[in-house]
Amino acid sequence: MSTERIHQALATLTDPNANRPLPELADIDIQEGQPTHITITLPYAAEQYARGLAMLVESHLDSQIDGLDAKVTVKCDVKAVNLRDSVPGMNGVKNIIAVASGKGGVGKSTTAVNLALALKAEGARVGILDADIYGPSVATMLGVKEGTRPKTKDEKFFLPIEAHGLQSMSMAYLVTEKTPMVWRGPMVSGALQQLLTQTLWDDLDYLVIDMPPGTGDIQLTLSQKVPVSGAVIVTTPQDIALLDAQKGIEMFRKVNIPVLGVVENMAMHVCSNCGHVEHIFGEGGGARLSTDYDVDLLESLPLDIAIRTQTDGGEPTVVAEPDGEVTAHYLSLARKTGAVLALQGVDEGPEISME
Numbered sequence: 001m002s003t004e005r006i007h008q009a010l011a012t013l014t015d016p017n018a019n020r021p022l023p024e025l026a027d028i029d030i031q032e033g034q035p036t037h038i039t040i041t042l043p044y045a046a047e048q049y050a051r052g053l054a055m056l057v058e059s060h061l062d063s064q065i066d067g068l069d070a071k072v073t074v075k076c077d078v079k080a081v082n083l084r085d086s087v088p089g090m091n092g093v094k095n096i097i098a099v100a101s102g103k104g105g106v107g108k109s110t111t112a113v114n115l116a117l118a119l120k121a122e123g124a125r126v127g128i129l130d131a132d133i134y135g136p137s138v139a140t141m142l143g144v145k146e147g148t149r150p151k152t153k154d155e156k157f158f159l160p161i162e163a164h165g166l167q168s169m170s171m172a173y174l175v176t177e178k179t180p181m182v183w184r185g186p187m188v189s190g191a192l193q194q195l196l197t198q199t200l201w202d203d204l205d206y207l208v209i210d211m212p213p214g215t216g217d218i219q220l221t222l223s224q225k226v227p228v229s230g231a232v233i234v235t236t237p238q239d240i241a242l243l244d245a246q247k248g249i250e251m252f253r254k255v256n257i258p259v260l261g262v263v264e265n266m267a268m269h270v271c272s273n274c275g276h277v278e279h280i281f282g283e284g285g286g287a288r289l290s291t292d293y294d295v296d297l298l299e300s301l302p303l304d305i306a307i308r309t310q311t312d313g314g315e316p317t318v319v320a321e322p323d324g325e326v327t328a329h330y331l332s333l334a335r336k337t338g339a340v341l342a343l344q345g346v347d348e349g350p351e352i353s354m355e
């Protein structure tokens with residue numbers, strides 16, 4: 001059986017996470033024999049999906065090529081995208097994903113925390129940095145006890161605090177409730193940059209940054225100074241939030257950071273009594289935004305009371321209900337985010353300005 005024939009057959013398969021032909025992003029190794037061993041290496045975290053993909057590829061090849069006995073293995077090996085060696089202090093981090101929103105209160109932190117946990121559930125090593133300095137909520141969402149302080153090394157570095165298997169760092173770990181947060185923009189971005197680079201991140205595939213809400217100077221400076229690989233914009237489907245999300249997309253584009261896509265949060269409410277679906281904040285807004293701005297609509301998440309109670313209670317949905325329907329949405333978001341990021345390609349990366 002010629003490997004060329006196998007490559008041809010594989011070329012007609014689409015990777016649903018990247019929405020591209022599988023061979024465009026996966027590394028494919030064919031070892032001829034009886035059976036023929038095919039190893040597909042995906043450049044993003046998708047462990048939970050890998051077994052299903054292996055079966056799908058086997059049956060696809062069965063139907064395409066008579067007499068081929070193929071054994072397919074799917075592996076994941078997260079590639080570093082756009083991380084410049086010249087940017088100091090980011091040893092131990094392959095990719096930085098900024099989770100941002102134009103408007104406050106749309107569920108940015110909730111999405112960032114569950115996205116980070118979903119990336120971990122897909123087999124990645126993941127960290128989360130709470131950059132939402134005015135309203136840091138990641139520590140609470142991860143169930144980190146108030147008053148927990150990070151250990152330091154050589155009086156220079158912080159060791160991230162482990163929570164639900166994530167490496168986490170937050171300004172909330174360093175200040176007390178009495179510390180006033182009346183900071184000006186330059187102080188905020190300076191403090192954050194320090195927090196980011198002086199944390200000893202341990203061999204991360206992804207570092208998720210929960211950005212401060214808005215698209216002002218703080219966000220712009222942060223985006224320029226932190227070697228972000230890609231941004232995910234969270235919005236609700238209502239007009240005003242969408243307008244702010246557009247500003248967010250434009251801001252990232254201005255500083256040449258790829259916008260990986262949009263997450264529509266609280267897209268629909270399913271009544272827990274009767275199952276009736278209501279689009280409380282309007283319908284189809286995220287899809288329109290994604291078409292108008294040519295970005296992926298990565299996921300639509302429901303408005304679900306369980307998301308609020310679980311996440312605000314320190315046990316985010318992905319951990320509380322790993323096999324639940326809502327978690328399936330977050331896992332899909334994680335895979336798509338990783339896949340779209342992997343597609344960015346090292347050569348098309350953002351220009352990082354360190355002025």
Ligand SMILES: Nc1ncnc2c1ncn2[C@@H]1O[C@H](COP(=O)(O)OP(=O)(O)OP(=O)(O)O)[C@@H](O)[C@H]1O
Binds near residue numbers: 101103110111132302
């Ligand atoms: N899909 C959802 N369903 C139900 N509740 C949600 C959902 N997403 C977020 N929430 C709740 O909405 C509130 C605001 O969410 P969150 O803190 O994540 O927003 P944010 O955009 O990060 O806010 P801020 O701009 O203040 O940082 C929280 O109580 C959270 O639990």
